[in-house]
Amino acid sequence: MNVLHVCSELYPLLKTGGLADVTGALPFAQQQNGDNVRILIPAFPAITAGLPESGVVGTFDTFAGQATLRYAEYQGLGVYLIDAPHLYQREGNPYHDQSYHDYADNYLRFALLAWFGAELGDNLDSWWKADVVHAHDWHAGLACAYLHVKGRPAKSVFTIHNLAYQGQFNYRHMTEIALPLEMFNVNGVELNGQISYLKAGLYYADHVTAVSPTYAQEITTPEYAYGLQGLLTTLQQQNKLSGVLNGVDYQIWNPELDSHLPEHYKLKGMSGKAKCKAELQQAFNLPQDKNALLFVMVTRLTAQKGVDLLLQALPRILKDGVQFILLGSGDKQYELAFSQLELQYPQQVSVEIGYNEKLSHLIIAGGDVILVPSRFEPCGLTQLYGLKYGTLPLVRSTGGLADTVVDCSKENLKTRQATGFVFNDANVEQLVTAFEQAQALWHAKPQWYKVRINAMEADFSWHLAAEKYSVIYQNLFN
Structure with a gap:
């Protein structure tokens, strides 16, 4: 089957979040499963710099100005590039400028991405036509709407990576993005008086997916639906979600292969993990104490990630002599609060504001427990990395965290299923209790090692997701 992924990020060439990790891995897994897979992405500078020489498919006069569609091979996978310098020739983040102001023409930039996605499902490239156009997040949502306008020459799947980001723009832009005005409707692209690119994906796709089973359930409830509960519940009832x-x-992400680590390790040879811990403690100027329970966190500093709960819980936990390392950036109030905590507990807390890919690998390898206390988490990836590296996740039971981490309850310890620490409600008391649970297990070393084995043996490889998507695609043609 010919599958086209329409997206705005691609790991390792351009990444702002988990979306890039998905589009940088799922298409390759699908290709290995036998599908003929290609990616469509804007020709952002970081993307073109990381690709080999591209050839021209064609140059087109579009509603967003002249654009050239190019094609390159990337690690055996076909990549289409939309070369429109007036829209995409901007360094850095693909969505906003250095002052974190969204680009005023984002409505046009991502409408064009979606338009090309639909056209590639309708013979724009005479050598290759998509059977399924798989659009990712709001940036690609209009692809499903354009396919609808064209009479659905290809099937469409829309994946929600985070429902909180909806791609909302002023309704007056309808005249500029080549969609019929009658689609600006509650039964169409309209949401709260604006155009919503995300809603367009939800409403017009042949099938909608979320990035974990629990998140797919959560987004049909008022708490998580961001005003889209009615539509999402309908999709669920129609078996389209x-x-x-x-x-x-x-x-x-594998401690046996990871080039960022000072020493590799595996289940039957764990001494390298102790070396990683010592090196991590040294890099963050903490005492190199192998007996100190080391909590680590790699995150965006936002309320979604539960960092406000963590800031309240940590002073109570630090009394017990544990260590805490943070790598992250985000809301200035949280950056400042963690920096102040570091000044208050210099022997136990160390904070690096920013992001560093190499350092993130060392943190996940060298820590004992990785913290993901999110208020909501569509899937989450750091807990999956933690499992593989034997760094037990401490998570809230939400979204993909609930689907991937098994709590160290007495029953789960007995049946050898436990892989981490799970708390249910987003409050400080439950978070502190989960910390205490981790400390208790740390002092019961034989049990700790058994749980670590369970964690490292868990399999969340991409081929499992690729197989599930293959079934979804096939069902669209039945």
């Missing part, structure tokens, strides 16, 4: 758990690229 399902959850497919994201995977991990074990060629990249």
Whole structure:
């Protein structure tokens, strides 16, 4: 089957979040499963710099100005590039400028991405036509609407990576994006008086997926639906909404292979993990104490990630002599609060504001427990990395976290299923209790090692997701 992924990020060439990890891995897993897979992405500078020489498919006069469609091979996978310098020739983040202001023409930039996605499902490239156009997040949502306008020459799947980001723009732009005005309707692209690119994907796709089974359930409730509960509940009732758990690229995230680590390790040879812990403690100027329970976190500093709960819980936990390392950036109030905590507890807390890919690997390998206390988490990837590296996840029971981490309850310890620590409600008391549970297990070393084995043996490889998507695609043609 010919599958086209329409997206705005691609790991490792351009990444702002988990979307890039998905589009950088799922298409390759699908190709290995026998599908003929290609990617469509804007020709952002970071993308073109990381690709080999591209050839021209054609140059087109579009509603967004002249654009050239190019084609390149990337690690055996076909990549279409939309070369429109007036829209995409901008360094850095693909969505906003250095002052974090969204680009004023984002409505046009991502409408064009979606338009090309639909056209590639309708013979734009005479050498290759998509059977399924798989659109990712709001940036590609209009692809499903354009396919609808064209009479659905290809099937469409829309994946929600985070429902909180909806791609909303002023309704007056309808005249500029080549969609009929009558589609600006509650039964169409309209949401709260604006055009919603995400809603367009939900409403017009042949099938909608979320990035974990639990998140697919959660988004049909008022708490998580962001005003789209009615539509999402209808999709669920029509069997047009399902959850497919994201995977991990074990060629990249694997302590046996990871080039970022000072020493490799595996289940039957764990001494390298102790070396990683010592090196991590040294890199963050903490005492190199192998007996200190080391909590780590790699995250965006936002309320979604539960960092406000963590800031309240940590002073109570630090009394017990544990260590805490953070790598992240985000809301300035949280950056400042963690920096102040570091000044208050210099022997136990160390914070790096920013992001560093190499350092993130060392943190996940060198920590004992990785923290993901999110208020909501569509899938989450750091807990999956933690499992593989034997760094037990401490998570809230939401979204993909609930689907991937098994709590160290007495029953789960007995049946050898436990892989981490899970708390249910987003409050400080439950988070502190989960911390205490981790500390208790740490002091019961034989049990700790058994749980670590369970964690490292868990399999969340991408081929499992690829197989599930293959079934979804096939069902669209039945």
